Amino acid sequence: MHNASADHQPQPVAIQHVTILGATGTIGVQTLDVISQHAERFKVFALTASTNVKGLFDLCKQYAPQYAVMLHSEAAAELAIQLKAIGSNTIVLQGEDALSEVAAHEQVDVVMAAIVGAAGLHPAMAAARAGKRILLANKETLVMAGNLFMQAVAEGGATLLPIDSEHNAIFQVMPHQRSKHLADMGVKRVLLTASGGPFRHASLAELQAVTRAQALNHPNWVMGPKITIDSATMMNKGLEVIEAHWLFNASPAQIEVVVHPQSVIHSMVEYIDGSVLAQLGNPDMRTPIAYGLGYPDRLASGVGSLDLLKIGQLDFCAPDPMRFPCLRLAYEALTAGGTAPAILNAANEIAVEAFLAETIGFMDIPVIIESILSASQIEEVASIEQLVAVDAQARQSATRWLKNRS
Ligand code: NAD
Numbered sequence: 001m002h003n004a005s006a007d008h009q010p011q012p013v014a015i016q017h018v019t020i021l022g023a024t025g026t027i028g029v030q031t032l033d034v035i036s037q038h039a040e041r042f043k044v045f046a047l048t049a050s051t052n053v054k055g056l057f058d059l060c061k062q063y064a065p066q067y068a069v070m071l072h073s074e075a076a077a078e079l080a081i082q083l084k085a086i087g088s089n090t091i092v093l094q095g096e097d098a099l100s101e102v103a104a105h106e107q108v109d110v111v112m113a114a115i116v117g118a119a120g121l122h123p124a125m126a127a128a129r130a131g132k133r134i135l136l137a138n139k140e141t142l143v144m145a146g147n148l149f150m151q152a153v154a155e156g157g158a159t160l161l162p163i164d165s166e167h168n169a170i171f172q173v174m175p176h177q178r179s180k181h182l183a184d185m186g187v188k189r190v191l192l193t194a195s196g197g198p199f200r201h202a203s204l205a206e207l208q209a210v211t212r213a214q215a216l217n218h219p220n221w222v223m224g225p226k227i228t229i230d231s232a233t234m235m236n237k238g239l240e241v242i243e244a245h246w247l248f249n250a251s252p253a254q255i256e257v258v259v260h261p262q263s264v265i266h267s268m269v270e271y272i273d274g275s276v277l278a279q280l281g282n283p284d285m286r287t288p289i290a291y292g293l294g295y296p297d298r299l300a301s302g303v304g305s306l307d308l309l310k311i312g313q314l315d316f317c318a319p320d321p322m323r324f325p326c327l328r329l330a331y332e333a334l335t336a337g338g339t340a341p342a343i344l345n346a347a348n349e350i351a352v353e354a355f356l357a358e359t360i361g362f363m364d365i366p367v368i369i370e371s372i373l374s375a376s377q378i379e380e381v382a383s384i385e386q387l388v389a390v391d392a393q394a395r396q397s398a399t400r401w402l403k404n405r406s
């Protein structure tokens with residue numbers, strides 16, 4: 001008799017060693033969730049965090065990585081003491097350089113880049129130069145240093161897989177036979193979907209009065225505080241437009257943002273023959289994470305089936321540039337090119353921090369960014385060192401702006 005089960009023996013796969021930058025964050029934790037479901041394929045090599053000792057301690061206990069990295073020295077010392085007390089073999093390292101070391105280590109195959117903000121740039125660059133498979137959640141790397149990062153990926157022989165759900169969706173529905181130019185693949189444009197955030201229907205007057213708690217309450221996704229505020233201002237979509245430009249070599253005119261409140265269609269690609277291909281699914285980051293981990297294979301992620309009958313209806317509308325000026329500012333920075341997106345990103349990070357600290361209002365965020373951008377000299381991008389200096393200067397200008405106002 002034919003033995004069906006013998007035909008379906010899973011092929012043994014080589015174990016992949018994974019570094020997770022930003023392991024205690026929402027993306028980090030969801031990555032570990034997917035990895036736990038595939039213990040035969042993945043081994044955690046290194047886990048990193050900035051200050052959350054308790055969070056990283058719990059993860060080290062569970063995943064026994066070779067290395068744990070904390071950004072700050074006191075946090076690293078505390079973690080080392082706690083791990084020693086339970087007889088753990090994990091080696092604790094400290095500081096920015098150590099983040100890059102565990103991203104580029106020769107024993108590492110896969111790097112999940114899930115640090116939030118500009119702080120993620122150096123370790124992501126290190127992973128690119130070392131030719132790793134990079135699962136890129138940290139969109140700020142591409143916003144700040146898109147051309148240098150893409151160049152490092154190419155020169156280092158790295159494999160870049162976008163984890164941002166929109167870009168992961170676009171990646172999934174692009175032709176497998178890649179060309180550098182969208183036109184060569186018959187692609188007309190990409191359509192980035194946006195939930196519209198919690199203030200989709202808010203009037204300008206209501207937006208002025210938005211509180212921290214209201215802005216932190218995203219309708220569809222559970223995310224870290226910075227990206228949650230970015231989603232509420234729609235700067236997140238603006239950063240994603242710039243991200244799409246670098247990932248898919250799309251011009252600003254080839255990237256359209258469509259508000260789609262249900263967050264079921266994660267993005268689309270329109271071809272010259274009129275076909276529009278979309279990727280759909282429940283809004284759960286474990287889907288793009290599993291795609292990145294398994295590529296080109298498909299891995300179970302723990303995400304439930306999409307129940308279209310329950311969803312019933314999919315809606316679309318245009319974003320409103322009057323109520324969401326951050327989206328316009330991002331398009332302008334992309335069009336200006338050079339160091340403009342890095343300045344936009346730095347000013348945004350300072351403005352979001354100030355809003356989270358409740359020292360400025362919600363609609364001050366775009367005002368600060370626009371004022372810093374218009375007062376800055378835009379230069380061609382030549383090096384990472386230059387971008388680090390530009391980032392620092394834009395942060396200083398934004399901080400000074402805030403001081404002068406208070
Ligand atoms: P988070 O705030 O939940 O976690 C951030 C992680 O980065 C933490 O582990 C923290 O310890 C670490 N970190 C923070 N500052 C650091 C620094 N200066 N140096 C080193 N490490 C530092 O953020 P998140 O929601 O997981 O987002 C991470 C990245 O992924 C962001 O760039 C975000 O835009 C992107 N992203 C997130 C989602 C999501 O659903 N959460 C979706 C798409 C893209």
Ligand code: MG
Binds near residue numbers: 164165166240
């Ligand atoms: Mg996204």
